[in-house]
Amino acid sequence: MASSIHSCLLVAITILTLASKTTLALPEVIRIGGLFDSSDPMPESAFRQALDRINENGRFLPKSNLVSLSERLPPNDSHFASRRVCQMLRNGLAAVLGPSSSSTSSHIQSICDALEIPHVSTGCQSRLRRTHYAINLHPHPTALGQAYVDVIRTWEWTAFTILYEEEEAMVRLQHLLKVSTTSGYKINVRKLPQTDNYRPLLKEIDGKGERQIVLDCSAETLAVVLKQAQQVGLITSSYSFFITSLDLHTLDLEDYKYSGTNITGLRLVDLNKIKAANLTKAYSSTSRYYNPAVMNPNATTFTTETALTYDAVHMIAKALGELDRSQDVRVKPLNCDGTDTWIHGNSLINYMTLVEMEGLTGFIKFDTQGYRTFFHLSILELTPEGLTSVSSWNPIDGANITRPTATDATPLLADSLVNKTLIVSSKLSDPYFMLKESSKMLAGNDRFEGFVVDVIDEVSKLSGFKYTLQIVADSNYGSLNPETGEWNGVIRELQDEKADLGIADLSITYDREQAVDFSLPFMNTGISILYKKPQKQPPSLFSFLSPFSVEVWIYMCAAYVGISLSLFILARLTPLEWVNPHPCDPNPKELENNFNFLNSTWFTIGSLMQQGCDLAPKATSTRMVAGIWWFFTMIIISSYTANLAAFLTIERVESPISSVDDLAKQTKIKYGLVGSGSTGAFFRDAKIANYQRMWQFMEAINRSSTPSNPGPFTKSNMEGVKRVQDSKGLYAFLMESSTIEFFTERICDLTQVGGMIDSKGYGIAMKTGSPYRAAISQAILKLQETNRLLILKSRWWKEKRGGGACKDEGGGSSAASELGLANVGGVFVVLVGGLLIAAFISLCEFAWEARQVVNEQGGSFWKGMLREFRSAIRTTGNSKPVKRRYGSSVPRSESKL
């Protein structure tokens, strides 16, 4: 017995001696209390893992084993938490860690303060001051606030919206708010609603044009907010989000990485250290506890709290090691209701504030106040490759973000067209963008069909993006208000970033190019006139007069009278027309002339009517006249007959206008155009006098318009088409030729009048500087080269929606026109020529006769001529006295006057 007591004493002395030579002995088992929120198993797991590593490693506490006493707490139950911690303290604890929830943590903190037990927390606390026995590994709110300010300053945000979830966030955001007030930034501060439907708030933000958003909420809420932001159209390249949560990296951002949205966040944990410590594997199994909708099992799920818990255990171990060097540490059970305290608590907490070490959350060091104000943050940006660290922040150097330059960014964003969902705005207009006719209830893009719907579909397939079609809110194409300088319609929606693309029968114009960007044109067109087809004229009573113009008829009448008179005169002058009325009498007293006035007119009309008559000219002159008249009548009659046949077989269609100039010159036929379109802009800005006059005319009518008598500017092409249809030819609509072609294929009493007065194309519009322009233009070129655009045009113009209805109607526009003087004038010339020659011959014959008479009766030639002339004129009736021997050259004495 005595020997055994002796040997025991020896062992004790030896141990004490050894202990005094190396370290003051820590108890073999040191208990650390851990309190964790029940919702997240990972911090607890990290706590145990860290203790195991420390025990295995033996670097910090070679002789002691750290033992965990941990508890999962229901959320916000401080009473339960206090009871549990008191139970733990009865076992003797060197430190208490957690929980992260702010309210529960402050209860635990006060218990620990009372018992002088160090309390280590890892959550972001709302209290700026710490109590003596508390230490927090989470970066201090003021330092975090400084990081936010630095990031926002680097981005040069001057107007932004702060969205926060809990009031405590204001502690972190306080610095940002203060700086913003002094720097004159425009800030809107909004609280996320308590429900999980954030869409109304997000829509309101969108409606107010707030594009830069600072989002302060937990990782779980963040996932929901981002999803809903995408649903209401905020995840586009025009939005920027700055996420203050240090857990952004734990979210699945796959759906957003091609959106071009600027999503930026901060990360405290050092993923490389986690990998180096071979911890990812160890913890990945626990990730299954996470809501898979929130957490991506493929990405690292190492939350900041987990990493901080791991670091906290190491910090406690390190501080214990330091404490062990200076004091003989004993851990004793404590009663929450007692007055006893732990005498080493004070020293241990002091050692903790002096700790400097590398942890999973970077370099850990506390300032003189015991706050973690020095830390490194990685600045993360979401790119198509995922969340990428673009820079880092620390309180000394601030943020040093090198954003990609424009040239670098373009290919990056062009790539991001792939898988991106673009909002495509369009205006309802046949056949480009129409509502589908269906008995079923349709939703989404299925509601629409038309040429541009097919074009955007083909373009999207070639470029790899998805799209959502929407009808432009104000039903306008886009026109500039010269007074306010503001656009409306599709152009405005692109400017306001309510749509990414605009596609319709939207013309590329100079003015619009200043406001938005256009792709290459996918269809060419130009302004022309839609008008009622001229109606077939009922055959007129006097249509037989139609082959000749009025002029020709007058000339013909004149020719008839002239020829009849000429024949009459020449026949009187020529002696050969004076014939013996009684052929049996060789010496007639009188000679007779058959061509009296009546006979002459009868002869001419008989030949004109192709009937002939009994009279026949005998003298060369009169025969000449007759011959030439017959020639004239032959040509005239055959021309008349030929043209009459054409007139009787071809229907005569006449249009009162045949060009825009015709429209400009008259006021009877009213005209109009689409109010908010490029056609209106063309006439408004026209420099050509006729077009200017037309614009003034339309404006004047517009000013005097009333609801019952609407002005010339319509809301749509369809409205214009209806007006033309109902107008009975008193209304013409200025419209683009491609659209006219569509309507004239279906409404057969409408037609295009005249050619195009300008030339332009329809393009896909997008906001200025859009990175999608090149990709979309390339896709359009491809569609052109593969004839897809032609096929689509033929489908929508000729086949679908009643195409081809007017196929048989076209073509009959060539009407036979009357023959003018230019056509038959030559006949009149021949007629006059012949007449002159006949007159000359007649003169010669007359002179010859006069000479014969002079030869028989004597006298001078000129006197004989005069005498013969007088007798020809004076002679009444058809007979004249014989002056020389009838039928011989020998003058007869008895025939003398």
Ligand code: GLU
């Ligand atoms: N294509 C026109 C535009 O883009 C609309 C129709 C018109 O003005 O005739 O505005």
